Structures are given as structure tokens and as C-alpha cells.
Amino acid sequence: MPESHQILSVAQMRTAEEALIARGSSVEALMDVAGRGAADWVWRVAARHRVTVLCGPGNNGGDGYVIAQAIRERGGDAVVVAAYPPQTPAARNARNFYSGEVLARSVEARGEVFVDCLFGSGLTRPLQLDDEALIAQLAAAHHHRIAVDVPSGVQSDTGMLLAGHLCRFDLTVALGAWKFAHFLRPAAGLMGALHLIDIGVEPIESAAQAIVRPSLKRPAPDAHKYTRGLVALVAGAMPGAAVLAATAAQRAGAGYVRIFSEHTGQVPSDLVLSTDPLGEALEDGRIAAVLVGPGLGRDADARERLAVALAAEIPAVIDADALVLLSPRNLSERTAPIIATPHEGELLALERAFECEATGSKAERALAIAQATGMIIVSKGPDTLVAAPDGRLACAGVASSWLSTAGTGDVLAGVIASRLANGREPFESACEGVWLHAEAARLSPPAFTAGELARAIPQALGACL
Template sequence: MPAPSDQILTVAQMRAAEEGLIAAGSSVEALMDVAGRGAAEWVWRIAGRHKVTVLCGPGNNGGDGYVIAETLRERGGHVVVVAATEPKTAAAKNARALFKGEVHGPDIEIEGDVLVDCLFGSGLARPLSPEHYGLLNWLAVGHRHTIAIDLPSGVQSDSGMLLNEGLPDYDLTIALGAWKFAHFLMPAAPKMGALRLVGIGVAPVEGAARALPRPRIAAPGADAHKYRRGLLAVVGGRMPGAALLACAAAQGAGAGYVKLFADRPDAAPRDLVVETGPLSEVLTDDRNIAILVGPGLGRDAHARERLAIALADPVAAVVDADALVLLGPRQLAERAAPTIATPHEGELVALERAFDCDGGGSKPERALALARASGMVIVAKGPDTVIAAPDGRLACAPRASSWLSTAGTGDVLAGVIASRVATGVDAFAAAGEGVWLHGDAARLCPPAFSAGQLAEAIPAALAACL
């Protein structure tokens, strides 16, 4: 079960969690006060005594806005409220009554330094009205900085979809109580700027997804040797470069021994062991801990044969790239060891067809459905990477560098995940560690980096997790 600070809640889960707090003796007003004052701390760090406009809607998100405004006013901040409409809930009305500053209607002409969007929160399920949409965008243009409270108005919380086109971009989004899926999913996530979380005492929720935390990775023991640290077998194919990239990444991600099984040892670095010959003969080492198949494999009959032989090895497997297009239920029918698949969107669609998934719903829902149908841990990679396990565990990765959108970075990711599996880490945890290291390595690279540079940065990313 994820820690309260890591859990991602649906709208329904968040409502249930708040109801639990109220049943335990709190109140809507008390929770609103905690959330609003906590959010005001972050707003103050940006705004200080500069001009702040808080846009308040009719519901409890608007009520949070009145609390924020009053907290800033008490500190001596220059703050005014623009009420898009009068408050409708009892808690919002109470917060409005407690605010001792200026409240203006939606027709006011105002500019300032910081706009705080409290128009609508995570419960919004329909597009903003033309009046609200126009007001929000007009105010955003008139302020140098924009902050969203809980979620930007016009975003669907559970799916990350934009309910209106042309919504403003934000410098900061302050989540209240728990993370929401939209904080991590496309297309909403890039609009949110930096993310911060204000807790309100929500307890751990059974079955909640988690925001992927920085992993804690232990250094090898004093008595470690290369086999105890883990032997990873990488199955090469028609295009050797991809497998070599995966091997380079794997060597920097913790495995003690990385061995490439290839038809020929072309261009292999001196520190990489390459085995040639029939794959059925060389994949007999019972010291193998994990196997990676797919990068550069090809999609012909020869590739199909190598995939079948690789998956016959009774160890944990990572399946990537070409192997995902060739994979189906038949190849997994006899496997008892964990299998991790790392599809991008096109490969995800192919796997959904192969395993008879309808492909409907949000990305987390799709990944979880495929994990349950296939028995694999699914790393649905992309600008909003989601990790799902057959037992229902679900994680969303933080936003990573958009410079990852270059050829070969998926091979690096596969190598890092496979390396973590080879160290003996649980498949779901290894997938999470690999995704984190991959994203952090990208942060350490210069702009417009290559996949080779990304692989070279993996050890530095690993060092930050020790």
C-alpha cells in the first residue's frame, strides 16, 4: 500500500477518503481550512506581497480559494478575489464569509502578478461554460504567473483529458489531499508546471495507485561477486545496435554480469561478453537471473524462433521492441517466471489485440487490463509512463525530459529494467526503479542527447539512489 504522500486517488476514492476523515470527527470546513492554508504557503513563496488575484468558483474548490485569499491577506499580501459566481456549498459560503478582503464580480477589469485558479477542482466532468472559459483565459493573460489549486479548471481528473481546448498553462499546480491521475497523464500534465502536494490527513487507501517515488537502492554486499549481483542475458537479433545500447545501459544499472547472445560479435565493447552460436545451446547457463529479448530482434521467422527460445528460459524476462509485436498468449502459456513488457503506444495497441483487450479507458485502465489479461507487468511507456501489475498494483511516473523522444531511448529503458530484475528485485519494483533511473538519467544529460549519452548517465542516476 503506498504511503499517503505517494498515493494517487480517483475522484471517487478522494471523496470516500474525505468522508472518512469527517466520520472520524473532522468537518468539511476544517478540511478546507487545512487545505487552503497549506496551499497559501506555496502561493506566498511565489507571490509574497505582489498582486494576487484568486478566481473562485461556486464549489468547494472556490471555498479553498477564499481560505487562500484570507491567509495571504492576514500575512499582509495584496490579494483580491474574483468570484465567477456566488458560492453554492455550505463550506464555500462559510469561507466566503470569513474572507475580509475585496471580492469582485466576473466583470471586473483587473491585472496582477499571480493568478490563483480556484474555479473548479477535481470533480469537474463537463467543459467549462463559455463565460467561465473566457473569464479564466482573460485573467490568465493579465497575470505574469498562474497557479492551479488541486487541478487546472477544465481538466478531467481521472483521465487527464482536457475538457476545453486552449486552456492556460500554469507555473505551479498544488494538489490537495492526494495526487490525482491528471497530474501525471497526457494531455493535461504538461500544462500544470511544477507539482506540489498539500496533505489534509488522508489515510492510506486500499488499492490506490502510487506516484513513483525515488527508489532506495542498496550497494552490493561486501561479499558480492558478479554472479551474486546477477547475470543478465540479452538476446540480440538482426540489428545489433539496439541490443548493444540495452547492454550498455544494463551494465550501469546494477547487474554484475551482462552477456549478449548474438549471431556475431560486431562492434561489441571490450567489457561486454558476446556469445555466438545456436541460441538453444548458449542459453543453458543456470546462473542466468534474467533475460532481455526484443531490442533489434527483427520480426521474421528467425526472430520468432529466438523469442520462443528466450521465453523458454525459466527466469524473469523483459520483452521489448520487436518482440512485443510477435508476442501472444501462446508464447506465455508455459511461463511461470515473471515477465515484463515495455510497450510504447503502438506496441500497446498490438498487445491489446493479441490478448483480446478492448483498449478502452484511460491509460492506467488500459495498462491494468492488459496486465491482468496477459499475466505480465506492463510498462506503458511514453511522456506519461504507467506501470501495472497483474495483481492490481499501479504506478505513474513523474514527468521526464521531452528530450527522451529520440531513437534508442526505449532500448536503454529495457536494459535498465532488465538489469534491476537481474539483481533480484521484484518485477513490479524493478520496473519502477528502471523507469525512475531512465528519467533521472535524462535530467542529467544535456539537451538533444543521444541514446548512447543517456546510457552513459545511468550510473550517475543510480548513485543518487544509494
């Protein structure tokens, strides 16, 4: 992935900054590039209307002075509210180059655009109540709100809030690299539109990545249904969810989808329902991926079918009931890759089953359970992320809230199984599936059903060809 898609922790950002300084830059020069880049966005929103920049004590505050100065140099109207005097050398330097008005925090500033440069990634303790009140008052006294790097009061590495209440921003301008707070809730829900200013940060090898539009290929000229991937969907008592997942797998490009269920029932004519004994059926060497979970049920029969499905040593996606039934015994001899797609409740069930403590950020929890199980974990929710046992991590950001409807998880599992059957590397399959699913939701009209979401997958796929 290009460097601009990396997501850095505060510590990694510091390392990246040191590397740039070692190559001849300086904190002041980086602040100037970052601040002027952010000022371009502020200018687009404000034009010549009044901008109020709230500056804090650290380098985020320093960025604020650069922004205010850049707006003034363009002939705009910017003032600074200094909540604290600048305390770092670079922030003091930026203050010295700022030629405009500096207001005390007690002055009630009004205007068109409020720019929040009180704290950035250096926030280490909860916001003081008077700072929280100052942000709220300035946010209310302006028509537009822009946060620089991250909104003040969010923890950069976790997306948690270090404040009781924070306002929503229309736009957040990230500096140098994405931070976890741009992708993880609750912080990510406050950011509005996101833009990144490039300050020359080099790629860091172990960095997490943003999930971006994948580049996919059409089927080869000589493709047939098996080369495009045969997905086996191991269902149980409730084939409805399995049909939904199977439809999504077809729509995401699989050449052939077979549902295995002991229960006969109506399935669409372009799907195959097989009641053959599962163990024998899964011996078909053409099966490229197994999906087990949607419509499986939770009884003894379901447990047995899960065990048989995983014993088949075919790359697998496990979801829904399968996540609740999974035990360490199922994985003790397993070598083929597994992608698990838990929502919060299913993640807790996995953490209990594999004796993993449910602590830390969403990213830390996903990495811990990935390491404990050896599975790739797609930790679903409004801010889905993908974690691998080898430490790879990819974040999708906040998706459409219309996805909060029954069956959308079955669709996601089907799409990921489809990518896996297509021969993609498992971690990439998971990321591609997450992107296609979110994009299909974005393309769908409000209040879509899971079936409509599945039918929108080809349009999302089309954007990747």
C-alpha cells in the first residue's frame, strides 16, 4: 500500500519524525509544512470569513499559529485564542512568526470557522473541565468546525475519549500519517470528513494500514467456474442466512457456491443445495473455501458439522453460530487458514473460549485473539478492523450506519469467503471483503435490506476493476 495509507501510533509517529529530522528536516520545518497544508483546507471552508484558531501549549498549538498566519498571508481574517502559552520550542517559534491578534481564553470569540489546535496526539490526561467548556463554547459560536490532527480530547492510539463530552467536527485534517483515532470509535465518529497532509513521512514496516479500495481483476479469458472459486457453505437448521451468505459470495465473484445442509428447502435456482454427508462432500478437492456459521444453529448437530468443516483443512471463514461454538479443540490440529468475523458479542465468546482477557483497545483485543487462536480476526462493528496472528492490522474506518440491520454479517462472511475462494491471500481477502461490503452499503439507498446489500456488491466490485 502507498505510504499515505499507514496508520501510526504516537510512538511510531515520533520515530518517523526523528527519521525526517535525521535526514535534515527540523520540527519547525515539519510544523510549517503541516500547518500550511492544514491552512489550505481551512481556507477552502472559510475563504475570507473569520477564522478562530484555538491554540494549546504543545506542537498542535504550534500548528495553529502557522495556520492562522497562513490564512492572514492570503488576506483572510484569522485570530488566535491562546488557551495556554506555547511551551515547546517549535510552538514558540510559530508564535513568534504569527503577526495577528492573540485573544485570551476569557474573550468570547465568534466567527465562521473554528479551528481546534488545543491538543493533538500529545494529550496524555483527561481534558480539564474549563478546556472542555472552552471548546464547546467556540464550537457553538462558529458555523464550521475543523480539528487539526485529531480533535482535542481524543486518545490518538485507541480512539477513546479523554473528555466527558466532545463536539462533532465537520472536517479533521490529519498531519503526517493517519492515527488510530481516525478509524476507531468513539473518536472516529466525531471527525467528519478526513484529509491527510503529507509531510514526507516514510513508510514504517510494521505499521497498521487503512483499508482502501482494492485493485481486482476480471476473470481470465479461459476462466471457468472452478478457477473463479468454489465456495462450500456449511449450513444447518436455518438455511435462510446461508442463502444470503451464498448470494453475497456469488455477487463477489465466486464461480460456484454450494450449500451443504441436511435440511432440504427452496433455494434460488442459481444456487446448489446438497444434502450429501458433509465429511464426504468436503473431500471434493475443487472446494477452495468453506464458510461455516450463517444458519448453522447451536445444537449438538451444529457443533459436529463445525468440527467436520474445520477438519477438512480447506481455507475457511467462520461466522455467527460457529464463533460461539468454536473451542480450542477445533483448532488444535488445524493448519489451513481461518478468517473469523466476530461482532462484539461473538468476540467476547471467543475471548472466553480461548482465555484471552477482554482488555485494551479494539485493535489490541483483535490482535490478542488473533495470536491466541492463529486465526485472522475481522472485528466487525461500525469501525471494522482486521488483525492477523503475525501482527498485521488494517482498519476500515466508520461505515454506513444503515448496516445495522439483520443479515449484513452473513453478507460480509459470504463476500470474504468469495475472495478467499478466488485465491487471494487470507488477510487480503478479509480486507477486500470488508471494503466491498462497506462500499456496497455506501452505494445502497437508505434502509436497505441485507438482500439488497448483497445485490449491490457487483457495483462495488466494478469500482475495483
